[in-house]
Structures are given as structure tokens and as C-alpha cells.
Amino acid sequence: MTPDVRPAGRNALLLTFDTLAEVVAFHAGLRRAVLPGVTEVVAGARTLLVRFDPHATGPGTLRGRLAEVEPVAAVAGPGDDPIVVPVTYDGEDLHAVASTTGMSPTELVAWHTGQVWTSAFCGFAPGFSYLTGTAPSLELPRRATARTAVPSGSVALAGEFSAVYPRTSPGGWQLIGRTTVAMWSLDRDPPALAPAGTRIRFVDAGPA
Amino acid sequence: MTRLTVLRVGPGTTTQDLGRPGFSDAGLGAAGAADRASAALADRMVGNRPEAAVLEALLGSVTLRTDAHVVTATAGAPSPVEVESADGRVRGGAAYEVLALAPGDTLRLGVPTSGLRTYLAVRGGFAVDPVLGSRSWDSLARLGPPPLTVGDVLPVGDAADTWPVVDAVPPPLPVAPDVPVVLDAVPGPRDDWFTADWRAALTEQVHRVTPDSDRVGVRTTAPHALVRTVTRELPSEGVETGSLQVPPDGHPVLFLADHPVTGGYPVVAVLTPASVDRAAQLRPGDAVRFRLVD
Numbered sequence: 001m002t003p004d005v006r007p008a009g010r011n012a013l014l015l016t017f018d019t020l021a022e023v024v025a026f027h028a029g030l031r032r033a034v035l036p037g038v039t040e041v042v043a044g045a046r047t048l049l050v051r052f053d054p055h056a057t058g059p060g061t062l063r064g065r066l067a068e069v070e071p072v073a074a075v076a077g078p079g080d081d082p083i084v085v086p087v088t089y090d091g092e093d094l095h096a097v098a099s100t101t102g103m104s105p106t107e108l109v110a111w112h113t114g115q116v117w118t119s120a121f122c123g124f125a126p127g128f129s130y131l132t133g134t135a136p137s138l139e140l141p142r143r144a145t146a147r148t149a150v151p152s153g154s155v156a157l158a159g160e161f162s163a164v165y166p167r168t169s170p171g172g173w174q175l176i177g178r179t180t181v182a183m184w185s186l187d188r189d190p191p192a193l194a195p196a197g198t199r200i201r202f203v204d205a206g207p208a
Numbered sequence: 209m210t211r212l213t214v215l216r217v218g219p220g221t222t223t224q225d226l227g228r229p230g231f232s233d234a235g236l237g238a239a240g241a242a243d244r245a246s247a248a249l250a251d252r253m254v255g256n257r258p259e260a261a262v263l264e265a266l267l268g269s270v271t272l273r274t275d276a277h278v279v280t281a282t283a284g285a286p287s288p289v290e291v292e293s294a295d296g297r298v299r300g301g302a303a304y305e306v307l308a309l310a311p312g313d314t315l316r317l318g319v320p321t322s323g324l325r326t327y328l329a330v331r332g333g334f335a336v337d338p339v340l341g342s343r344s345w346d347s348l349a350r351l352g353p354p355p356l357t358v359g360d361v362l363p364v365g366d367a368a369d370t371w372p373v374v375d376a377v378p379p380p381l382p383v384a385p386d387v388p389v390v391l392d393a394v395p396g397p398r399d400d401w402f403t404a405d406w407r408a409a410l411t412e413q414v415h416r417v418t419p420d421s422d423r424v425g426v427r428t429t430a431p432h433a434l435v436r437t438v439t440r441e442l443p444s445e446g447v448e449t450g451s452l453q454v455p456p457d458g459h460p461v462l463f464l465a466d467h468p469v470t471g472g473y474p475v476v477a478v479l480t481p482a483s484v485d486r487a488a489q490l491r492p493g494d495a496v497r498f499r500l501v502d
Contacts, residue, residue, distance in 0.1 A: 006246075006397075007394055007396050007397065007398045007477070007478075008396065008446075008451070008478055009448045009450055009451070009479070009480070010394060010480055010481065011448070011476030012390075012448050014446070017444075039229070040229060040230060040232055041233075042232040042233075042446030042469060043233065043446070044444050044445035044446050044470050045443030045445070046443045046445070047443070047446060049445065049446030049447070049448070050447070051448070102331045111334050121233070121444075121470065122232075122233060122234050122235030122469065123444055123468065123470035124235065124444075124468070124470070125235060125349065126231075126234060126236040126349045126351065127235055127265050128235050129235070130444070148369065152444065184234075184342070191234065192231075192234030192236075192339065195233045196233040196404045197233075206302050
């Protein structure tokens with residue numbers, strides 16, 4: 001797995017991979033390697049943006065060091081239980097999503113609760129984690145028109161991802177349920193429930 | 209504790225410092241002063257440490273009254289400066305001048321002749337309550353000390369070391385009206401998503417700043433749009449401050465301090481840090497030329 005490496009301005013390199021699994025593994029390898037001069041790594045769906053301090057390293061040196069990074073496959077250690085997020089599965093798009101995928105709503109809920117989800121990266125809003133599952137993805141399209149206000153706590157699907165809206169915001173994802181678990185809280189350290197690498201299991205909280 | 213009271217303020221005046229880098233993996237950007245060099249200069253002029261928070265005033269619109277002796281300075285967009293003492297006497301000041309204010313003095317910043325963001329430093333720094341280690345308001349995440357409103361009382365901190373060593377710094381030369389501001393950009397990372405004439409579209413025409421620009425981004429328009437060759441959706445990827453992100457209309461959005469952590473449109477080039485500072489001073493209607501550099 002050798003990523004495509006290209007400059008993103010003077011102080012960052014953008015690494016592109018073929019799959020999200022490669023991104024996650026290389027990101028883990030990068031955390032372990034601790035490259036001098038690297039100030040921040042921003043994960044994306046197929047990319048890692050590696051920011052560096054130009055006084056401490058340069059793009060040439062960094063490219064060499066990146067070539068030596070060993071990817072680390074995600075392995076859950078003992079005591080590394082996923083965070084449990086109870087969900088009331090009554091989302092506005094639940095039935096439409098179920099029929100699109102040829103499942104009953106009950107089967108869709110079983111699919112969503114029957115796997116472990118990992119936060120691949122965050123974006124869009126503070127605490128908005130792009131979660132990838134262990135079961136085959138549904139590759140759902142986004143809604144043709146975005147909603148102007150998706151309520152905070154909405155549990156949603158789009159593409160290869162599931163997510164929980166940390167705050168009320170516009171959004172085009174398919175809504176399948178809702179939770180009272182806060183994805184973002186300044187009363188907590190760290191404030192994000194699921195930064196990149198965090199594992200989550202959704203459970204059915206039953207009818208409202 | 210020394211305090212400054214806000215008597216008058218326009219929209220979009222905020223406290224800013226070096227920002228809060230390091231929360232990207234939680235979906236939160238760094239924010240911080242949009243024109244970092246000017247904010248740093250204002251801090252240095254009053255002997256502040258680099259992390260001291262300053263005010264970032266949009267079009268200079270802020271009036272403050274002090275209850276104690278304070279030292280202030282402005283940098284960035286050159287606002288006219290006026291000081292009214294408690295007995296009503298008014299004295300003139302200047303942009304880029306170190307000013308000593310007495311208890312009861314009122315400091316008025318007017319509309320600058322050019323530029324958009326004026327940075328006001330007070331010796332010791334504005335010590336409003338930090339959020340996640342920073343006093344920067346992030347307009348995208350809506351996080352940090354909120355924008356100033358009339359009646360706010362701003363405490364002054366102790367983030368100062370040396371005493372000021374200059375009385376004034378020469379302000380930048382005035383720019384002739386309608387001479388395009390030149391911004392340097394490094395090609396990539398997604399320049400190969402566009403037709404080969406993207407270089408011409410970027411560098412051989414004048415781009416105009418549109419009114420919907422803010423701390424998230426400077427939006428531009430030009431006669432010729434950039435055209436994509438790769439039309440599939442770009443999976444969300446991390447973006448740098450200064451990125452020229454190209455939305456479906458083909459006119460680059462130039463990301464400033466409050467840009468999103470990840471973006472779903474290709475970035476054709478990224479400004480150098482010095483050019484990001486210049487871009488933060490662009491007003492709606494201003495003309496821009498891009499120059500490609502290594």
C-alpha cells in the first residue's frame with residue numbers, strides 16, 4: 001500500500017489511498033511512528049492530510065519518512081469495548097431506506113445494531129463522526145434535496161457511512177432514528193464522543 | 209483587574225488569538241486571527257506574548273472605554289484612531305501607533321481607508337474566558353468567546369513581557385484603487401481534476417471578491433470559470449487554510465481561518481501563508497490576481 005503523495009500548499013502533504021481501510025491503517029501507523037515536525041493529521045474518506053512545521057521538517061524529508069511508515073491493521077484489544085449508543089429507530093426515512101435496500105424496517109435495525117462502527121474521521125461540524133461498519137455497506141445515496149434542519153441526535157446513513165448529528169443543522173443524510181447521547185459536549189474532555197478511531201455499537205432503545 | 213467596556217461595535221468584531229489547532233480529529237478547525245501577521249504585529253507593538261488575544265474588528269467599527277491606564281496599538285487595515293478623555297477633550301491617534309490611555313479614556317476606531325480587518329491589541333491581552341484553550345471565535349463551529357456586543361466588559365490579562373520598544377510602525381503603503389491584489393498559490397493537490405487551461409483561468413484574469421465572503425472563505429467570481437475533467441464526487445478530504453476550493457460553479461472559494469476541517473470539492477491550489485494574510489484583508493468588489501509558485 002503506497003499512497004499517492006502530493007503537496008497541499010507549503011505546509012502540508014495530502015496522501016491518497018484506494019480504500020478507507022488503508023486510510024485507517026496508515027493513520028494508526030502514523031500515530032505509532034510519531035514523525036518529527038508533523039503537527040496534525042486530518043483523516044478523510046480516502047486521504048490523510050499531514051500538516052507539518054516548515055521550521056522543523058520539509059516536504060522532501062517528510063516524504064522519505066512517510067515511505068517508511070508501517071500501516072497498522074485495526075485490532076480491538078481486551079477492555080476496548082465499543083461505546084454503546086441507544087437509538088429509537090423511528091427516523092423519517094426508515095421505511096424508504098428499508099424498501100430501497102430490500103429489507104424490512106426490522107431487518108434494517110438489525111443490520112444497524114448488529115455490527116461495530118468505527119469513527120473514520122470527523123468533519124462537517126464539531127463531533128460529527130463518519131462511522132464505518134463491519135458489515136457490508138448499503139452505499140445509500142444522499143437525499144435528492146437536503147433538509148434545512150436535521151434535529152440534533154438524528155441517527156443517519158449515507159454512502160458507506162453512518163453518523164449522529166451532534167447539533168441541529170442542514171443535512172442530506174437518510175434519517176433512521178434518534179439518540180439522546182451527545183456527540184459533542186464542552187462539559188467533557190475530550191468534547192467529541194467519537195474522535196477518529198473510536199468504536200461504537202448502536203442498540204435498539206425500543207419504541208419511544 | 210483592568211477592564212475595557214464596549215460602547216459601540218459593528219457586526220463581526222471578535223476576539224482572536226493563535227486559534228485552537230489539534231481538534232481536527234473531532235471535526236473542529238483551528239480558527240484564530242484571519243490575518244495572522246497583523247494580529248502578531250499588534251501584539252508585539254504593545255509587548256504582548258504571541259498567544260495574547262486581540263480584537264479583530266471588521267471595518268474598524270469599535271469604540272471602547274478603559275477604567276485604568278492601558279497601552280494599545282492597532283495593525284492590519286489602517287483605521288483612523290481617536291481618543292476622548294473623561295473631560296471631553298479629543299486627541300487624534302494613528303493606525304500602527306502605540307497609544308497610552310488613561311482611566312476614563314474612550315478609544316474610537318473608524319472605517320479604514322483600505323483593507324477589511326483591523327487588529328487592536330491591549331497590553332496584557334483581552335482575557336475573556338477561553339474555550340478549549342483559545343479565545344478565538346470560530347464562526348463555522350459557533351464556538352469560542354462570542355462576537356462583541358455593546359455593553360460587554362472585556363478584562364485585560366497579563367500576557368505581556370517586555371515593554372513596547374517603538375512608538376509607531378510605518379503602516380503599509382496605500383494601494384492604488386482597483387490595482388489587483390496579487391496572491392501566490394502552490395498548485396494542487398487536485399489540479400489534475402481540471403482541464404489544462406485551469407492555470408490560465410486562475411492566473412490570466414482578474415477575479416472579484418463577492419459580498420458573501422466571511423471568515424470561512426473569500427468567494428470570488430471571474431468571466432471564465434474553471435472546468436473539471438474529473439466529474440465524480442470527491443470523497444471528503446482535509447483542507448488547508450488558503451485552499452482554493454472549486455465548487456460546481458467553477459469559481460474558487462479561498463478558505464480563511466474558520467474553514468471546514470474537510471471539504472467535498474477539489475482544491476486546485478493553496479495560497480502561501482503570507483498570501484492568506486493578504487486575502488484576509490480583501491473587501492467585496494476588490495480585484496485579485498493569482499500567481500502560481502512552487
